[in-house]
Amino acid sequence: MAGTGAFADILDGEVYKYYADGEWRASASGKAVAIVNPTTRQTQYRVQACTQEEVNKVMEAAKVAQKAWARTPLWKRAELLHKAAAILKEHKAPIAECLVKEIAKPAKDAVSEVVRSGDLVSYTAEEGVRILGEGKLLVSDSFPGNERNKYCLSSKVPLGVVLAIPPFNYPVNLAVSKIGPALIAGNALVLKPPTQGAVAALHMVHCFHLAGFPKGLIGCVTGKGSEIGDFLTMHPGVNCISFTGGDTGIAISKKAGMVPLQMELGGKDACIVLEDADLDLVAANIVKGGFSYSGQRCTAVKVVLIMEAVADAVVEKVNAKLAKLTVGAPEDNSDITPVVTESSANFIEGLVIDAKEKGATFCQEYRREGNLIWPLLLDHVRPDMRIAWEEPFGPVLPVIRINSVEEGIHHCNASNFGLQGCVFTRDINKAIMISDAMESGTVQINSAPARGPDHFPFQGLKDSGIGSQGITNSINMMTKVKSTVINLPSPSYTMG
Numbered sequence: 001m002a003g004t005g006a007f008a009d010i011l012d013g014e015v016y017k018y019y020a021d022g023e024w025r026a027s028a029s030g031k032a033v034a035i036v037n038p039t040t041r042q043t044q045y046r047v048q049a050c051t052q053e054e055v056n057k058v059m060e061a062a063k064v065a066q067k068a069w070a071r072t073p074l075w076k077r078a079e080l081l082h083k084a085a086a087i088l089k090e091h092k093a094p095i096a097e098c099l100v101k102e103i104a105k106p107a108k109d110a111v112s113e114v115v116r117s118g119d120l121v122s123y124t125a126e127e128g129v130r131i132l133g134e135g136k137l138l139v140s141d142s143f144p145g146n147e148r149n150k151y152c153l154s155s156k157v158p159l160g161v162v163l164a165i166p167p168f169n170y171p172v173n174l175a176v177s178k179i180g181p182a183l184i185a186g187n188a189l190v191l192k193p194p195t196q197g198a199v200a201a202l203h204m205v206h207c208f209h210l211a212g213f214p215k216g217l218i219g220c221v222t223g224k225g226s227e228i229g230d231f232l233t234m235h236p237g238v239n240c241i242s243f244t245g246g247d248t249g250i251a252i253s254k255k256a257g258m259v260p261l262q263m264e265l266g267g268k269d270a271c272i273v274l275e276d277a278d279l280d281l282v283a284a285n286i287v288k289g290g291f292s293y294s295g296q297r298c299t300a301v302k303v304v305l306i307m308e309a310v311a312d313a314v315v316e317k318v319n320a321k322l323a324k325l326t327v328g329a330p331e332d333n334s335d336i337t338p339v340v341t342e343s344s345a346n347f348i349e350g351l352v353i354d355a356k357e358k359g360a361t362f363c364q365e366y367r368r369e370g371n372l373i374w375p376l377l378l379d380h381v382r383p384d385m386r387i388a389w390e391e392p393f394g395p396v397l398p399v400i401r402i403n404s405v406e407e408g409i410h411h412c413n414a415s416n417f418g419l420q421g422c423v424f425t426r427d428i429n430k431a432i433m434i435s436d437a438m439e440s441g442t443v444q445i446n447s448a449p450a451r452g453p454d455h456f457p458f459q460g461l462k463d464s465g466i467g468s469q470g471i472t473n474s475i476n477m478m479t480k481v482k483s484t485v486i487n488l489p490s491p492s493y494t495m496g
Contacts, residue, residue, distance in 0.1 A: 102194050421444070
């Protein structure tokens with residue numbers, strides 16, 4: 001169970017501790033932040049409300065520990081990461097339990113997230129040893145007008161302290177996708193987990209503690225964003241910020257100053273369906289892409305742009321599949337579970353009401369109990385409806401009927417988002433041309449959008465983000481290039 005056995009040290013009475021300088025501590029504030037179970041809508045857990053002074057101490061410890069960690073051999077860093085990955089997978093059950101109770105993730109998916117996270121950490125260790133073990137040699141005579149009297153040796157060195165802020169929907173996987181690259185690259189890491197998902201993240205951090213990472217190298221602070229959020233992101237001790245979430249990231253980017261940023265801020269992922277598509281494949285991917293984890297994924301299908309000629313057939317097939325989805329508690333592995341907060345449910349309901357008032361066709365009756373919203377397909381959605389543009393982050397999906405491919409591309413590109421999209425057609429030439437025209441970081445051909453496998457590049461255009469993720473890209477992003485130039489007294493050429 002959570003907070004027991006190997007994890008007993010992280011719990012102080014009924015409040016989970018924060019992690020600083022290799023120890024689990026209670027905050028001097030004497031305050032706690034409640035985490036509400038989305039299913040019961042009752043307080044499930046409590047975490048420490050850390051103070052700004054405690055953040056300062058975590059940052060100071062990280063800065064000191066990073067200097068020693070940067071001198072730790074790559075193979076040793078990788079060894080500790082492999083150990084953490086094994087411990088993480090060994091303790092998948094209690095961590096998954098937290099995911100079920102904090103964010104209403106279906107039980108089987110919660111276990112999968114933890115296992116996937118362990119695999120990600122191991123892969124990061126292997127990849128880091130390879131790409132950080134290589135440097136580059138440049139010779140001066142490759143540039144016009146120069147003799148070969150300078151040798152430039154360049155390598156990748158750590159940035160310093162990385163601040164990692166993952167989202168509620170993958171609080172373990174999207175935390176380790178930042179932690180692993182930061183550590184293998186020689187950085188220290190300070191984690192600010194989301195409120196919903198914080199306890200799962202604290203359990204994950206304890207796995208790194210048990211693996212034996214140096215004191216101070218990893219810190220984890222919990223608390224209210226209103227009290228420590230800006231203080232963290234504007235802290236002078238932070239040398240890099242990796243953030244996944246919503247439009248809060250835009251505010252962070254404006255305040256961060258001269259700090260490298262890696263951000264993924266959501267999307268309105270479009271699914272463009274052509275007349276020649278495999279309609280059974282389309283329907284299956286619309287349901288999987290639009291409704292898995294109740295649509296609470298940045299890479300969920302969020303708008304279907306379908307050619308009029310096949311729209312009726314696809315809507316019918318999708319409705320048949322939606323009727324078979326189970327709706328209920330995450331403990332029962334229901335397909336549709338409660339959305340994360342009441343405010344989220346209220347926002348989704350606002351989009352639904354707007355669509356109804358403006359004449360959308362409801363393929364199912366809108367039904368809500370607390371945070372639980374039944375799956376809903378909205379047909380004949382028009383661009384003047386909010387649901388056509390806004391990200392519901394819930395089990396509600398709009399269908400916009402189009403009369404040309406150009407019309408679909410135009411709607412996709414008119415969005416302020418540009419994370420992912422997908423195209424369904426049997427014509428690979430059309431697929432490539434549409435993919436090239438879509439202003440999206442990734443376009444999937446004949447499959448729903450997805451983040452992963454975790455070593456694939458993952459990036460958004462426009463308001464969907466800054467930079468690129470994926471294991472290799474994250475390692476590179478969390479380093480900088482350092483050059484040493486050897487100046488020879490006279491030109492020297494290799495004679496062979």
